[in-house]
Amino acid sequence: MDNIVHRKIRVGISACAYGAKTRYNRKGWDLVSEFGRDMSNFIWCPVCPEVMSGMGTPRTQIRIQGDSGRDVIEGRAKVITRNGVDVTADILSASNVCMDILKKSEIDAFIYMDGSPTCGVERTSLKNNKVGKPPGVFGAMLLNEDIFLIPALSLASPVRRWDYKRRLYAYVWAKNQEIKTKDELFKFWHNVKFLCQELDEKESRIMGKKIANSEFSPELAQELKIFVTALMKKPSTLEKIKNRLWKHYVYIKRKQGTEIEEIMAPQENRNMHHIAMELEALEKYAFTHDILFGSMPARNK
Numbered sequence: 001m002d003n004i005v006h007r008k009i010r011v012g013i014s015a016c017a018y019g020a021k022t023r024y025n026r027k028g029w030d031l032v033s034e035f036g037r038d039m040s041n042f043i044w045c046p047v048c049p050e051v052m053s054g055m056g057t058p059r060t061q062i063r064i065q066g067d068s069g070r071d072v073i074e075g076r077a078k079v080i081t082r083n084g085v086d087v088t089a090d091i092l093s094a095s096n097v098c099m100d101i102l103k104k105s106e107i108d109a110f111i112y113m114d115g116s117p118t119c120g121v122e123r124t125s126l127k128n129n130k131v132g133k134p135p136g137v138f139g140a141m142l143l144n145e146d147i148f149l150i151p152a153l154s155l156a157s158p159v160r161r162w163d164y165k166r167r168l169y170a171y172v173w174a175k176n177q178e179i180k181t182k183d184e185l186f187k188f189w190h191n192v193k194f195l196c197q198e199l200d201e202k203e204s205r206i207m208g209k210k211i212a213n214s215e216f217s218p219e220l221a222q223e224l225k226i227f228v229t230a231l232m233k234k235p236s237t238l239e240k241i242k243n244r245l246w247k248h249y250v251y252i253k254r255k256q257g258t259e260i261e262e263i264m265a266p267q268e269n270r271n272m273h274h275i276a277m278e279l280e281a282l283e284k285y286a287f288t289h290d291i292l293f294g295s296m297p298a299r300n301k
């Protein structure tokens with residue numbers, strides 16, 4: 001069992017976050033180029049439910065009339081334009097078509113544009129910091145599927161981008177592992193346990209004890225995979241990332257007798273770009289020397 005993701009990761013994305021000018025006002029932003037060389041490890045599947053609904057761009061803004069996109073799907077709310085035109089059926093049908101395309105593309109993850117009554121998951125409005133009526137219609141469909149979700153706007157922060165990237169690699173890696181023996185179970189857990197502990201210390205300790213004290217069974221292997229893939233969807237915090245970076249660095253430094261000059265102690269002040277640079281430096285060092293960097297347990301070839 002190696003820690004490599006042996007295929008390209010398939011990522012769906014709101015088209016306007018991929019640089020397509022599909023917003024109601026004919027705007028769009030390229031929020032993914034910052035992935036840099038990691039871009040080539042992904043296969044991209046951009047979709048825009050509002051354009052697919054036939055409204056085109058530019059178009060009149062829409063909003064949810066009712067509680068949320070979930071209620072739209074269940075027939076208890078509507079989607080209307082600013083002019084009061086009911087476009088519920090068109091948005092529902094286009095969202096279903098987009099979801100079918102994404103399922104056919106076998107996506108692992110979806111990068112959604114928050115602040116939209118269609119693609120939004122946590123917010124359906126960006127006006128005056130309003131949350132709106134989340135999730136949006138397509139956002140509600142995304143939440144119903146086992147998909148690793150990434151808010152597009154969080155990719156602007158280099159540390160949050162790194163956090164999403166390393167958890168996505170670990171998620172796809174864990175999803176693709178076949179665990180058939182106790183030895184494989186231990187190897188699997190050993191690879192991801194440090195990141196699991198960072199994301200949820202208490203639950204990971206409980207899982208660690210269960211693995212140590214149980215006989216191997218396919219059910220236990222499945223339970224562990226479900227536990228790990230669910231946990232990988234949970235964002236970390238800056239403090240945890242900085243502390244773990246230092247902890248892993250100190251371990252690697254002692255083991256290898258080497259120093260990486262960019263890496264600073266957790267209490268030292270530096271900006272997000274510097275922290276991301278430190279994470280990438282340790283990531284690169286660990287992978288080129290074939291050492292486990294517990295904060296980032298999986299990668300592409």
Ligand code: SF4
Nearest residue numbers: 014015016048116119
């Ligand atoms: S948020 Fe979604 S529906 Fe709106 S323009 Fe972007 S891709 Fe299209």
